Structures are given as C-alpha cells and as structure tokens.
Amino acid sequence: MVTVTIDDKKIEVPEGTTVLNAARKAGIEIPTLCDHPQLQPYGGCRLCLVEVEGARTLQPSCTMPVSDNMVVHTENEKIRESRKFVLSMIFSERNHFCPYCQVSGGDCELQNAAYDEGMTHWPLQPNWQPYPVDASHPFIIIEHNRCILCRRCVRACGELVGNFTLGIEERGANSKLMADLGTPLGESTCIGCGTCVQVCPTGAMIDRWSAYQGKETEVESHKTTCVGCSVGCSLDVLTRDNRLVRIEGDWEGTTNQGLLCEIGRFTPMGEERNRVLTPMVRKDGGLKAATWDEAYAVIADKLGSVSEGNKQIASFISTRLPIESMYFFKQIFKDNLKAKTATIVNGYLKGSRNLVGEYGMATSLDDVKHADCAVVIGEDITKDHQVVSFFVKRNLPAGTKLITVSKEKDGLDNFAHVSIKNVKLADAIKQLASDLKALEIMKASQNLVFIFGGHAAECEECTKAMLDLAKQFSAKLLNTYDGANGKTAQLFSLVSTDDFSKIDAAYVALGDETVSQAFTQTLEKVPFVVVQSSYISSLTANADVVLPAHTWLEQNGHYMNMEGKLSEAKASLSAPESSACNADILKNIAAKLGLNISADWQAALQ
C-alpha cells in the first residue's frame, strides 16, 4: 500500500493504482475523455492532466501510477487553463458542428467537458478540411469529423470483443480511424456488435436506428435480460413514449459487462412483422376474430377430447419465453395431457443428456473468461452465443489457445491454433483425441474449457467422446444450450421424438419467435392447431385458434442461462390491449381444462 495526498486529502491505495483511480477513491473526479472503466488506460486525450509536486510538467492521471508520498493537485489556475487549451485543440483539430449532431445537448462527453470548464467559446477555427463519412455499414455510421481519436472504439473492439477490426492509420494530424487495413466498415471484418458505438464519447459513431430518436434525458431506461440466446446478457433497454429507441449492454451486468452482439443489440430494432391483434378462431374455413372466452372454450374442448380419447397431442414452446411460461407448459402438456411431444420450437433437444451435470464440474462463463485454452466443439460461436466468442477471442493475444472441432468451416477457424473438421462430428472429436498438437496444448493447459453445442450436445457418440477427453484433461464442460431458456427446457425434460405423423392436435406456445418453413409444413396435416403468438406468420395463418401474446419486451419473467444462472427480465414496453401475457394464457388454459397447476417453478428447478 502507498500513501498519496490528493487536494490535501491523504489516502492509502494499493501499489500500481493510477492517480485517477486514487482520486476517485478520495471522492475527487478528474475530467477524462479517452478513459473508460472497462478499458486499459490510454493517456491520449490529455484532459486528465494534474499537477504532481516535483514533476516538471503536468501529468496524465489516468496512466500514472501513484508513488509513496506523492502529492497531487487536481484544481488550480494552471490546470484549468490546460484543460481549456486541450479542449480548444480537440475542437479545432477536426470539424465539430454541434447544432445538428445527434448527441448534442447532453449526450456528448466532449461538449459536456467544455461546458464543465465554463467555455463559451474558443480561439481557434475548425479544421475546414472535410473528413469522410463512412455509411457503408447497415448499423453503424462513422462520422470522422467528430472523432477525437480517443481510441476507445479501437480498444473496445480489441480488448472487450477480441475482433480487432478497428485501428488507427497514419500518424499525427493524418491519424484516422480505420477498419481492417482501410476497408469501408460495411465490407470489413466488423461483426456488427456495436460496442464501438456504445463507448464512443462523441457523435462520431452513429447508431443508424436510434440517432435523433431521443437524448438520454428524454428516454426511459429499463434493465432486463436479452432473450436472443442462452448467454442472457444484461440489457439497458431505452424507450420513449412506449416505443423502442435503443438497446444497450448494461455495463454493470455480471455476465456480459456491457457487451452485446448484433443479435441482442440491433436485430430487435429491425422487427417488421405484424402483430396478432385479437384472438382468432377458424369458422367456416376462415380465421375469424373471437373473444378470449370463445377461443379458450374451443381449445379446452378440443384438447380435452383429444386427450381423453387417447389420441396424440404435439406441443411446442419457444425458449424465448420465461421460466414461468415453460413451467405451466410442462405441467399442462407433459405432465397432465401426456402429450406425445412436449418440446421446444427450435433446437436440438432430442434426447439431450445433462452431460455437464453427470460430469460434475460446474462451469461458468467466468471460467471461459479466464481460460488459457478453449476447445469449441460442434458449434460456430461467432454465429450463435457470440458473446462467448468475445470472451475467447479477446484473450488470444495474451496467449490463450483455441482449438475448433466442427463439421464445416466456422468463424473461429482463422483464430484457431488447431482446427479439426470432419463431416461426422463424432469422428472429428476422436480426431482431436489423437491430434498431437492439440494434445500437447491441452496437456499444458491449466484452465481448459470445452464449449460445446449443436449436434455435439445431442449425439450419444459425440457426448461420450467429449466426456472421455474432458476427464482425461480435467477440462471444464460448458453446454451452450441454444435458446434463452434452453437449459430450463432440458431441466424440465422437454425432449421430443421426431415423428409428427398421426398427431391429432398441436399446441405451439410460440411467443415472438420466428418459425422455419419446415416446422410450419410439419404441422400442416394436423387437424387442430393452436398457436400462441405475438406476430402473424404462415403458421398462424394455417392455425385453428390464434392467441395474441406479448413480446419479449412486454413481459416480466425469469431466465436461466447456460451456466444455470437465473436472471430477471422486466417489461420495457406496454403491450397492445388485446394481447395477453404468455404465462397467463397458459394458466387460463389449464384452468379451463380443470387442471391444478403450480406456479412454484423455483421448487421445480431445485
């Protein structure tokens, strides 16, 4: 521990603490621009300069470590002049026009810094050399005129996401942000995660969807959980007048710490499907609007008679729905109606074993974040569960090893130290067991993690081969479990058979999920189909009863991610009057069928 005096306050901090962090500990805020709590200090903007007694010049507090008995002053005439000078330099370096910028008026850290210094003007003109605007990317526009070269985006793209797409070209006054080696962003290796937009302090990085839709003081913030996949990233959903404005990663979220992938951040913004606005029942060949009571009556009548007549029911639920809904679904269809199939809409839960449970080594995403070797089996985590790939990729420069084992080419191959491919996955895993380089890597590893999903999780041969290898090398196993409540589905034993022939009735608790054409076609021959859905689709068009349901943004509920961690989702938007909460719909159906079901999902998941 070292002792340091800042603005006459004496405090003790661990060795290696920067002056900036020591000041924060003493309750003193030093203005910064390029600094960010999640990123390594850069020391580029020079706004954080402070006076250190004994030093010849002002020192950057964000990069300077404290030394014992250091005396620091953060406020005096010299420092105030220096800050104004730094800001004047930054403003005149490029072309900063506040009047028409989307972050002007409170959301711009540069503008706020100048206001904090009481600057009504500065002595220099803008650059007047026009800088380019890169609008080639579907989600992100780079306005180079507003860039202050703080490198937060570059550091985030590398240190947090591990993609290393962004960088700076040239030097001095010619320095410029670039993607890859100077490619337009839309043609580069950018994966569209949007972390750069979230960290940018100025209006240089523009989010096409949300620009001008509302300043931070004009929007409402809702903390909730993403239901895009089983990582369960913590979100900060911004809404205005009951409209979705922007989705940001919650920096305080323990799972993702502010990171999101394009599926979590941008895909929901492009929602164009039409809502189901009223319950509908098929009468005289066509779907007609009906009341909830009518619809429930038809369902109870049909499902009840099918079940009593020992005919076959197939039931499906989306893993985007909360545990509350899944628990009601399980009790109704699996436990009570004894449906032939009670499973998830999309996914591979056929006979999936609780492999990880059998193995006994609980694995968390923290293990992935600290792994010195990751073996990714059977899944392309640059497409699904992308945030997991961030945790792996960002550690590669520090020496973490990566091995990919899959049926076909995958997005991690370029990063992998060993890449094994085989049309038959089980054989690929066996190849891994005999690949000398891979064996050497795994043997040397202290924190080995096997991340597996897809076919690897459902095929007996694959899981056996993986289990053997994991035991041999003391590897931790992490099943990615596909959809948001994929693990919940497995714990509720919502497995299925493949045979959908001879089904007399089908119930699809779809929620807001998108179904494939193949799935819709499978149900075409079923005489009675009920679909509980937020949106109109070919599936609802062919159904016999359609029930309007809330979307993920409109409901409260719990989710269990791939680690088995519970998180809560809270509604950010109010749903249309005529639609109903997914859990309530199922509860009402149970009531109409005269079933006694419990709401205690916590007990059920013990």
Added chain:
Amino acid sequence: MAKPKVASDWLCGCAGCHMSFLDIDERIVKLIELVDLRSTPVTDLKHPDASGVDVGILEGGINNTANEEVAKLMRKRSKILIALGDCAVFGGVPAMRNFFTIEESLQRAYIDTESTDSEGQIPSSPELAKMTRVRAIHEVVPVDIYIPGCPPDADIIFYALSELAQGRMPNLTEEKIMWN
C-alpha cells in the same frame, strides 16, 4: 446618471438571435427603463452613435468586407462588445461554406441552383462587398462577452443584458451556456 446606451447590428446571420432577444417579451419594457436602446436593425436608428455606446451587440459572423467594416465600426464605438449567437461566436452555419472555395460557393448559389431558369449570373458590380472566408467576430475585432447558442435562449440574453444594466459583467456558466 444617464442610462447605459446599447446598440446592436447583424452581420452574416439569420436574424434569429435578434428574434430570440425579442422573445424576452414584456421584459423589454423593464429593460428600456434600465438602458437606452439606441440603434438596432429592428428599430428606427440603424448605426451606433458617433459619440459611442456602452454596449454593442453583434449577431452573425464575418462573411465579406462589408461585415468587416460594420464590425470594426461597432467595436470602435462600443465600450463592451458582445458576440451574440453561434455565428458571431464561432462562425456558425454560414461558416460551413469554408469547406468550399468562394468560386465554388458563388457558382452553386447563382448558376447551379435548381430554381435558376435562365443562364444565371454571378453578381460582379464593383460596389458589392468582397466575399471572404467566414470568420467568427473575434477573428476580426476583440470581443468582450460571448453568448453562444443557435439562438441563445431569450432568458440568457435577458440575463446578460440585465447584468450589464446593473453594472456587472454577466457570468455564463452551466445551463446558461448552450452552444449545442
């Protein structure tokens, strides 16, 4: 003691700042009890008194030689000069033509405009002022008080003028600065 004299003029601006000044509404009655409003573009007198005024206010940036002369005149005749609005303080919207050459700007304005139905002609009378790079006022004459904004809020203008009327220099901080 005589009331302090105030004069204003506009240069390369849109008159919005003067409109915002007028947005002080009925407070103008109180204001002219405290100050002697001399020349402004919206009142009868158009030029600052030759004997000088206490406070000169300029809206708009410097876009040609005529603006330069007006600015210099106002500076000469004012004890305190205020640059009112983003154009006066920074150059503002008109300053964006600095991205182009003066020739390109004239060509676009007089020849290439979509609504020009005949040949179009760039005015070239020798009596016209010569265009220059668009500049903030402080690049031509020293300025004492900067009130940024596009336009600055009427409340801010009223605050500044009433402070001056009571013999104090206005202190623009926090929410009174709004060059966004």
